[in-house]
Amino acid sequence: MRIKINEILDFWFVETPDEKKFKKDLKFDQVIKNKFLNDYELAIQNKLDSWQDTARGCLALIILLDQFSRNLFRESGKAFDQDEKSRSVLLKIIANNFLDEMNENERLFALLPLIHSENISDHEKAYKLMEKYLKNHSELEKIKKFWLDHTAPIKKFGRYPHRNKVLNRVSSKNEIEFLNSSNSSW
Template identity: 35%
Template structure:
């Protein structure tokens, strides 16, 4: 049986930042092999006891927000537990449980908001990273601002459209052809330099 501690040890001690942001087919397969049944249990409503303390909630958020993006890369299922992750994140933040976890792990409490296709969540993510993380979170803030910019432009993430079976608008297609997310990062960097 997978425990919250197993998830935290794996994600922070074994995978680390290189895997968090680099990933790849080998890591995706490893996460699927180790955690798919536990993710399915959480999706089906199990793992409720995890949500009764800060570290357990963080493990739940990683299980329902981060792991599906690896296990189901480029498929709609990658986003199917986002709502659960977002709810856990908001409850934990309201209880200040994020502040009981050190950096860089704290950042993962905010990721479900960064992944949200809702501008209010996006604004909150940026505020939280600004107010609750040190300067070491600068790169996280840069990406949070880029995600927010995409939601300001389109109200959704166009790079998810294919996986979710959503048709892209002409504006979204043009934006993706012009660099998509990389263009959003450049826009954030340009406004920061101005």
């Protein structure tokens, strides 16, 4: 299993340029599907839960459940199905002080389940952890802006309106106005 953990982390943190990680790229999505769909399916069946015994294993699970899910199931509600599980893996990371074993870029991705949450208290927790664990990150100002942009709709609507369609939620008039504005997407 350690080999698979390393394969996931090397793919994400060594082989994949940062600019690919947050862009819509169907070819990149297909690469992830070809390489990691089976691992994702094992993870959602709890067959990789033993990975939670180490910092690297937890991080690999978060990449599978929180990042790859968004590539595997783009434009589908399934993209968000594992958000709660990835959040619980992060809570295990925090409880075991595994963030201390990660570099700042790894910490950034470990913390993203809190920013992907639609619970404002998770966003507040993310900011506190950012101040402690990402204070020396070379891209700190970009990270702060990215996180603030993600928190704004949660503060305003209590959820991410851009998920409404794929989650079969009805958008309010204010959410529709927000979605039609130029600042609704990151």
